[in-house]
Amino acid sequence: MSQTVIPLQFEQYLQEKINAGYGPDMNEMIFAYIPGLDLAAPIDRTTGLPDPSTWVHKQSVDQVGKVGESALAYSVVIPSSVAEFTFNAIYLHDKNVVNSCGVIVHKISETKEDGMSSTKSLLQAYSGAAELTGITVDAETWQIDYQARLNGIDDDHRLGCLDSYGEAAVIDGFKVSKQTVQNKYLITAGTAYVGGLRAVTEDDIVQTITNKPSDIYIDVYRAGSALSSYINNVSIFTSQTAESNYIDAGGNKHYVEKIATINADGSVTDKTTLKTGALERADNAATEDDINNEETNLKHVKLNQFWNGIEKKIAESALFSQGLPWDKNRIYKTGEICTIEQNGEIQIMQMYAGPNLTCVNKDPAILTNRHEQWQDATAPFWWIPYTGTEVGMPFWWLSTAPPETAIMELNVNLPTAVYWRLARKYPELVNGNFINTGEIRGEFLRVLDQGRGVDVNRRVGSWQDHQFQKHKHDIHGESGGANNIVAFQDTNNDSGITYPYSNVESRGDSYIHVGNPNTGSYGEETRPRNVARAMAITI
Structure with missing residues (x-):
């Protein structure tokens, strides 16, 4: 049971706004808990906002839309991050003007729980409401369809898995084997991704297949209702014709993938896209030569191949990279930069020796390799601290x-x-x-x-x-x-x-x-x- 009124003070507020050339601006909802509230008693229209001590939450209006020409719907979406509170009254007002309460609602106590979002809407009706406020948007155009929103979130997740696993990826299981009993085939329990949906079977499945040749498929779709959990539904079926994704009579999108073929002689051919236990296609796995020769075609790689490829690239780039720690095996050319650590500080050194000279295993930390203690007047020293200062300055x-x-x-x-x-x-x-x-x-x-x-x-x-x-x-x-x-x-x-x-x-x-x-400043030259x-x- 609930009651709703427009207080008398709104009429005064509305008149003052119109006289000033403005429309009303109901921009905040206040949620209050009033002890001993009598829901059967009429709401006194001479009242306005309750005592602030009863307020449990307040929030700016998120959206407003018209319902016809003489009613306005005001809504707030209370996020899940807001702490739990209980309320039995809601007030709509202009937070910038005192005595501007436009709607009072008395209702049964309700609790906004932790981790739960909540949408609250109030309807305010008076003659010419839409025109006075300048609201031209119908409420139905912005009221949130949470079912559509959740479906969108689910599909975003599905597409993310599709990017990661492709159309089909068997993580484990779903191995098909011929049984001793005629025409019986066992499909082991397993986990796979089909069309981006995660398909899990907890138990082994036995299929009777009399018509051969025939193919075995996984079929997975996601379904549920607004009042129940959404789950991925998995089934196994056989067909002698090629099957593909489809939409059933209930509007559910099914994703289908072949996992095996039963040949005419009863033998089994594995058709899983990804082999058991490894995200690597049997016919598209990268070899060591592919890694070393920088194969450009898309192929699956093992983790150790990935790291080997990275190390190879780092080693190659190190031949030209500047500012790396000094490497005794690197061939340095004139002008190249390296770093050394001395007395707990990093020092930048530059290879100094003249053009067309190279430097190998000449430690820049040793002073006899540097200008400071260089002894040979017929050849340039190897290293000099790099400062970026112009030579000849x-x-x-x-x-x-x-x-x-x-x-x-x-x-x-x-x-x-x-x-x-x-x-x-x-x-x-x-x-x-x-x-x-x-x-x-x-x-x-x-x-x-x-x-x-x-x-x-x-x-x-x-x-x-x-x-x-x-x-x-x-x-x-x-x-x-x-x-x-x-x-x-x-x-x-x-x-x-x-x-x-x-x-x-x-x-x-x-x-x-x-x-x-004999006195004063004088001497043998003139100077300042x-x-x-x-x-x-x-x-």
Whole structure:
């Protein structure tokens, strides 16, 4: 027994919405459990939502559709993940507006159980409901057909099995053997997949076959009802004509597969697609030659064949893969990358030796194979730490000892047999069998002019002596002894400095000597304040 009313407050809510140019928006259902609820008593239309302490669940409306022009159906689908609750009243309202309850339902207590989904729908009827709310979709177009949905889920599973096992796959059993009794044949219990459906027989089956030749088939279909479990139904039948999948009078789709042929002489020929105990077709199993020769036709493989094929591919790709741990048996070409572990850290190393050279069993962890402790001035070293830095890139360094990936710029002749990458980068710096990057020590660097016209006729690495730009000063001073004030201006009459000197020496009105050679910052060159850094270059 249940009762349903539209509260009076909905009429006020509806009028206010219409006056504001909007339609009603019933967007939330509230489920409540009201102790002592009298289902025989009429629902008081002056009431609205119950006290929040009675609420056991609330949920936004999932869908709304019209039922004719003057009724609306509101539905929620409570998912199985929602915890169990018991309710005996349902309320529909606009969660954004107070006093907007549109439907009240009092009903027998009902429990939404754990792991169970539930659909609840409320019907609200009033004149022009569909037009006022702008709802144009009929409720029947979106109400969920769970039977169709479950059938769809079942068929998705069937298709997944079909992808995995093909049209038929005997896992075990379903072996046919001739018995001593005339015309009797035993089909052992087994498990198979036919048309994607799992077919299981618990007991052996005996068939009497008098008409020969004849074929034995498995027939499997899935059936049930909305109120019962769906199961796969399996049967065995014989036929002297070719059989295929079919649909019975009840609309059930049957999937059929031949498992054996009884020949005219009574002998048995196995027709199972997959052999007992192995997912491998007898006439389509991959051989070792297929694996080694990379057969492209579709064939079934054993697990050990699969792993052997993977290992073969890995071994082949390792010949070209970079960044793998150093392999003493691998032939490394110039520029190839490997990794080593030193002091608990992974270090990336690059094969350095010149073009057309290869490296085998030269451990990059041994320093004598690297630039750091290389002794042969007639040949390049084997390995160098890989940093990705451009070869020939000069850079500041905070030590006089270079990193292993570089040398200090010290104006020395370097053998091109060792420093071949540097020689290839700067062939203009090569002289015979040596390369020299030039003198940089103790010098200030100046950016090359390259056509600007400020510092013309220069080339990379050229040296330039110090000089002052041409200028002059007019010095005006008072003759006299010590402690006189001396001022000067330049030729443009711009102010210079005024400073008291204690050693002004008068030598007539035309010459004044100012200065103290024993104080201040002076020396044998002109320079700004500076900090000394070493310069290195990547090799």
